Amino acid sequence: MAATLRNLKIKTSTCKRIVKELHSYEKEVERESAKTADMKAKGADPYDLKQQENVLAESRMMIPDCHKRLEAALTDLKGTLVEIEEELNQKEGPEFEEAQKVITEVEQVLQSTEA
Template identity: 90%
Template sequence: MATVRNLKIKTSTCKRIVKELHSYEKEVEREAAKTADMKDKGADHYDLKQQENVLAESRMMIPDCRKRLEASLADLKELWLSWRKQMRRKAQNSKMLTAP
């Protein structure tokens, strides 16, 4: 049974995941710039390798985040359709009760 509370929860979940996705995208930009800067300055090979690992980990989080967002959006859509169906049934029932 879909409720307004459940719809708010699912909507908040989607919003949170979108913020998380944007955060990872910004992190990838920052880490890529830092890696490029380290390469330009001729940083130590070990430090550069560590920075590349950090960048790779950040990049791996984006597809995972997108999958979670797609799943959350699908859940929200399903719940919303269920709620809409319930509201239509309620409206029909109330019309039938008030009809002469």
Template identity: 75%
Template structure:
């Protein structure tokens, strides 16, 4: 049964996952810059290999986070549709969920471009 409480939870989950995705993207940028700097300065091969491993790990987290965000978005859309069918079409939770859906879809569009 769809409730406004569940809708708030799903909306918050999407918001958290967007923040997490941005965090991982920033981490990849930082680690890539650090790796390039180490290569430029001729760092020890062992240290460079460790840094490249850290960078690869960071890069692996982005697709995982995107997949979780896609799943969460699908859950949110389904719950919102269920609530709208039961004639709950207004309210701050509904508006917040709609804006979150737009925000997540915009995020996916910019990432695909």
């Protein structure tokens, strides 16, 4: 029994970590976009500008990847929650509350980043 609750905690933590990661990539894209715009405005050297655009493109590529991993982690967490509810006939406790809270947060994050 403890192992399954432990699994639930691990999967909850995984979702939280990926959400943090996604937010940091989004911030990085904002920073790099601003830097790129600033370089263009100041008429930066074309080579330097191209390098900066590559950095920005790489940052942008991390977001869909992170998004996919978050969707997978969310599916995994929901599955584990259902398994525990069925197998242990348990639907409450701190692990459940935390998992439910994280599921709600992750769903909101996924909706807001799909646009």
